[in-house]
Amino acid sequence: MPLASLSNSVPVEVNEEACIADKGCTVCVDVCPLDVLFIDEDKGKAFMKYDECWYCLPCEKDCPTNAITVSIPYLLR
Amino acid sequence: MTDSKDETETMEVDVLVIGGGTAGPMAAVKAKQANPALKVAVLEKANVKRSGAISMGMDGLNNAVIPGHATPEQYVKEITVANDGIVNQKTVMAYAQSSYDMINQLDEWGVKFEKDETGEYNVKKVHHMGTYVLPMPEGHHMKKILYRQLRRHRIQVINRYMATRLFNGPDGRIAGAMLLNSRTAETAVIRAKTIILCTGAAGRLGLPASGYLFGTYENPTNAGDGYSMAYHAGAELSGLECYQINPLIKDYNGPACAYVTGPLGGYTANATGDRFIECDYWSGQMMWEFHRELEGGKGPVFLKLDHLAEETVQEIETILHSNERPSRGRFHDSRSTNYREKMVEMHISEIGFCSGHSASGIWTDEHARTTVPGLYAAGDVGSVPHNYMLGAFVYGALAGEDAAAYCADNELPEIDAAEIARERARVLAPLERESGIPPHQIEYKLRRFVNDYLQPPKVTRKMEIGKERFDEIRADLGRMYAADPHELMRAAELQFILDCADMAAAASLYRTESRWGLYHHRVDHPEIDNENWFVHVQTKKGEDGMPVNFKREIDPYVVELDDEDKVAYQQLRVGSGQATS
Numbered sequence: 329m330p331l332a333s334l335s336n337s338v339p340v341e342v343n344e345e346a347c348i349a350d351k352g353c354t355v356c357v358d359v360c361p362l363d364v365l366f367i368d369e370d371k372g373k374a375f376m377k378y379d380e381c382w383y384c385l386p387c388e389k390d391c392p393t394n395a396i397t398v399s400i401p402y403l404l405r
Numbered sequence: 406m407t408d409s410k411d412e413t414e415t416m417e418v419d420v421l422v423i424g425g426g427t428a429g430p431m432a433a434v435k436a437k438q439a440n441p442a443l444k445v446a447v448l449e450k451a452n453v454k455r456s457g458a459i460s461m462g463m464d465g466l467n468n469a470v471i472p473g474h475a476t477p478e479q480y481v482k483e484i485t486v487a488n489d490g491i492v493n494q495k496t497v498m499a500y501a502q503s504s505y506d507m508i509n510q511l512d513e514w515g516v517k518f519e520k521d522e523t524g525e526y527n528v529k530k531v532h533h534m535g536t537y538v539l540p541m542p543e544g545h546h547m548k549k550i551l552y553r554q555l556r557r558h559r560i561q562v563i564n565r566y567m568a569t570r571l572f573n574g575p576d577g578r579i580a581g582a583m584l585l586n587s588r589t590a591e592t593a594v595i596r597a598k599t600i601i602l603c604t605g606a607a608g609r610l611g612l613p614a615s616g617y618l619f620g621t622y623e624n625p626t627n628a629g630d631g632y633s634m635a636y637h638a639g640a641e642l643s644g645l646e647c648y649q650i651n652p653l654i655k656d657y658n659g660p661a662c663a664y665v666t667g668p669l670g671g672y673t674a675n676a677t678g679d680r681f682i683e684c685d686y687w688s689g690q691m692m693w694e695f696h697r698e699l700e701g702g703k704g705p706v707f708l709k710l711d712h713l714a715e716e717t718v719q720e721i722e723t724i725l726h727s728n729e730r731p732s733r734g735r736f737h738d739s740r741s742t743n744y745r746e747k748m749v750e751m752h753i754s755e756i757g758f759c760s761g762h763s764a765s766g767i768w769t770d771e772h773a774r775t776t777v778p779g780l781y782a783a784g785d786v787g788s789v790p791h792n793y794m795l796g797a798f799v800y801g802a803l804a805g806e807d808a809a810a811y812c813a814d815n816e817l818p819e820i821d822a823a824e825i826a827r828e829r830a831r832v833l834a835p836l837e838r839e840s841g842i843p844p845h846q847i848e849y850k851l852r853r854f855v856n857d858y859l860q861p862p863k864v865t866r867k868m869e870i871g872k873e874r875f876d877e878i879r880a881d882l883g884r885m886y887a888a889d890p891h892e893l894m895r896a897a898e899l900q901f902i903l904d905c906a907d908m909a910a911a912a913s914l915y916r917t918e919s920r921w922g923l924y925h926h927r928v929d930h931p932e933i934d935n936e937n938w939f940v941h942v943q944t945k946k947g948e949d950g951m952p953v954n955f956k957r958e959i960d961p962y963v964v965e966l967d968d969e970d971k972v973a974y975q976q977l978r979v980g981s982g983q984a985t986s
Contacts (some may be wrong), residue, residue, distance in 0.1 A: 331843070358452050359452055359455040361455060361457075361460050362625065363588070363891065363894070380625070384461055384625060389461075401620060404657060405617050405739050405740075
């Protein structure tokens with residue numbers, strides 16, 4: 329079957345100036361229960377790759393540089 | 406683990422705990438304490454630091470049985486009545502008798518419970534009959550405390566691997582599990598003498614009213630993994646027609662939460678701000694009244710806090726906005742809902758399986774043993790009703806201790822190599838296709854059908870049509886396509902959800918009466934029928950691979966009920982005074 333993509337606005341926002349993934353930090357990626365956060369290897373910054381968020385906040389609370397802000401997903405807001 | 410996804414590595418342990426949320430870490434620690442020589446491993450689909458239903462902590466114990474406030478006998482009565490008599494009391498009693506010791510154990514580990522000036526636990530009343538609610542205002546530390554214990558006891562932790570199926574040995578005993586890495590799609594086999602399933606609720610069965618797949622009441626990683634794996638391993642499941650349905654904040658889909666606000670003066674109200682239920686404790690009967698009010702002329706339903714004093718509201722905000730579901734504050738902000746000024750709109754959750762809140766689980770006895778030798782279940786996935794977090798800890802401990810003893814008497818069973826190869830091929834198939842239907846699309850359709858056809862009030866013909874739709878989705882599995890290992894994890898979960906949907910339909914159709922208020926309200930069989938249905942309804946995998954159901958007698962009660970107790974939960978509507986179920 330042919331496939332098409334569809335963009336979604338996602339609830340996890342990463343402040344790239346504060347994010348220290350380029351220094352080897354992977355805290356947010358490690359603690360996400362849904363495993364939706366990844367590191368962009370080119371930029372060395374964390375980002376939300378899959379729109380599968382439980383708005384549970386470990387990524388935001390455990391981030392050592394407060395680089396993450398989680399909103400309530402748009403469909404629920 | 407292996408370097409290539411083309412190979413399957415094999416590991417060996419004595420005790421394999423699947424799921425590192427609440428019951429899991431406790432099971433592992435207690436097995437290791439019982440016999441430090443055992444190899445004990447915890448397998449976690451996410452990361453044990455932040456996983457499961459309490460990934461952000463919990464705001465209190467809902468079922469603390471503390472001397473001076475409640476007795477085990479009272480508690481057993483309360484749960485028997487709340488569950489319309491369909492309980493194996495021995496299992497509830499085993500929980501109740503260990504409840505206080507477990508609270509003290511957690512207290513020793515550093516969990517902070519609310520205490521009064523004299524240092525005694527400050528227990529609050531929420532249930533209909535007894536007093537069992539113990540607040541934990543700093544309960545957000547729970548996962549850290551459990552993690553410390555895992556490290557202290559040198560438990561092997563395997564993060565980011567999910568189990569997809571269990572293996573039985575030649576004589577049927579449990580023998581191991583197939584593992585899949587959610588980031589690399591590597592597979593591995595763990596051989597184990599015992600397996601303790603602590604995989605939580607089936608939280609992704611129904612679709613939330615928001616339509617957002619992951620906006621569930623339960624942590625959506627809890628997709629029903631354990632229910633499906635136990636089923637395929639030949640275990641008996643119980644009470645799957647007794648769904649979990651909870652009263653929640655609309656759209657946000659988190660708890661309202663009566664156990665926190667109730668003791669401080671908050672309550673569930675209708676549109677006119679009036680109470681319509683006597684007791685906010687979650688039960689099927691309470692949900693039936695909630696449903697009636699929601700659908701009636703005085704609906705919808707609200708959480709009322711706007712009559713409370715400023716300092717009380719602040720206390721509620723501090724607890725509710727920092728534990729369990731801390732994002733609820735920003736949800737209220739985005740809708741300009743201030744507890745002081747506005748009642749909070751509530752709704753009904755999607756359906757799921759969860760013994761923690763209702764009674765649907767893998768059948769276990771009072772040692773957490775399932776009907777498959779060597780296989781245990783604890784926490785939300787087990788069958789001990791209304792067990793909540795503390796019950797998960799208690800049954801985790803019971804399972805760990807019993808599994809340690811089982812290991813001493815049993816050798817590691819062999820696993821058939823052909824079965825491993827078949828399972829590996831099944832799991833990896835969606836990744837090997839070039840194109841097809843992505844798992845999220847199949848999941849959306851499946852869960853919409855679950856809502857359309859299985860959600861109570863239950864109608865026979867609708868459930869039969871639902872089964873036909875599920876069969877069609879099963880046929881689509883041969884075309885499911887995963888673009889990467891992450892989607893492959895979702896594809897494996899989708900198959901757990903489909904098994905749960907089939908089991909939910911079968912068990913609901915089998916019990917031709919109504920019971921547990923809304924949880925099993927059958928419009929075409931509206932009455933309770935104790936003559937024919939005062940039994941457990943069990944589910945097992947049949948010869949054709951589909952669920953078969955049968956009755957299991959209720960063991961003689963260890964605590965007798967008097968007539969007044971029996972109707973206590975039938976009179977929840979304010980001013981009713983009459984049985985209305």
